[in-house]
Amino acid sequence: MQDAQQIIDTAHEMADAARKAILPLFRSSSIITDNKRPEDFDPVTQADRAAEAAMRDVLSRRRPQDGIFGEEFGRTDGDSGLTWILDPIDGTRAFLCGAPSWGVLIGLGDDAGGIRYGLIDQPYLRERFEGGLGRARLVGPDGERALATRQGVTLSGATLMTTFPEIGSSAEAQAFRRVADRVRLTRYGLDCYAYALLALGQVDLVIEAGLQQYDIAGPLAVVEAAGGIVTDWQGGSAAQGGQVIAAASRDLHAQALEMLRG
Structure with missing residues (x-):
């Protein structure tokens, strides 16, 4: 992709913005929780909404031509053939429990249904997993390391x-x-x-x-x-x-x- 570096930079800026929105509310006694599904418990918090809004703000400045599909605010059409697919907090139940197993998910899809690039960001642990467009790496407190799945296991x-x-x-x-x-x-x-x-x-x-x-x-x-x-x-x-x-x-x-x- 000709604009691969801009896409990568945009994704990291979005993840940074989501971290900034979420972390003040993690393990906070003031967190406000709504239930999306009254028949059971499917929580959403102001941290979910704030994080997606922050990511959308980045996209509106950097790549307004792209579409967006986010868990909290739905679809916004674009004309570039690319769509950003956002889950501001995957694992809201874990988030509410104070467990650092939730994450910010960013994916980039194309009109053919493929996924070109993605991030899994865990703000509290400061770990960011990146894949696609020539990248396969973890960046965290101990520096950078390559990602590679374990082979040869039955x-x-x-x-x-x-x-x-x-x-x-x-x-x-x-x-x-x-x-x-x-x-x-x-x-x-x-x-x-x-x-x-x-x-x-x-x-x-x-x-x-x-x-x-x-x-x-x-x-x-x-x-x-x-x-x-x-x-x-x-x-x-x-x-x-x-x-x-x-x-x-x-x-x-x-x-x-x-x-x-x-």
Whole structure:
């Protein structure tokens, strides 16, 4: 892409702006929480809204020609053929608990449905995972390091992560359990940070269901740039969300996909 550097610079400026909006409210007793879904608990806070507004302000100055799709404020059309896909706080439940496993997700999609670039930013830990446009790196308090998924791990030796033990529907939960019963270790609850750990070579599989596009666009770009593979449970594109499997290698992906399919 001819404007790759401008895109990268814009993404980092957005992530910086989101950090600035969110951190004063993290672990704050004054946090205000609304519930999006009265039938259960789907929280949104003023930190979610402030972070997305801050990112949109950056885009309005730097790349007004691009479209935007954000969790909190919906869609804004553009005419460049590119759309920024924003989740200002992925893991709001963790945010409310004071656990630093939430993150700011930024993805850049094209009109063909592909994801060109993405960031997973954890403001409290000051860790930023970047993938796409020639980048695959973590920048954090200890400096910069390359991202690379762990290779050569079989299903029986794999570490699997997901956000909720009660994943998706009953049928989806049964499919997940078939994989979980075959791996070495299963852990729960890290939201987008699980994908960051996969890209870092710390875990081997992430399997989830019921995702929205803004939940997966940024992580997909980061994992694939690190050498992993991200698809839906049928082996097709996961760029729109839904059922998602992210794996460190193609061989491991094939083994896990076979178990998901029963």
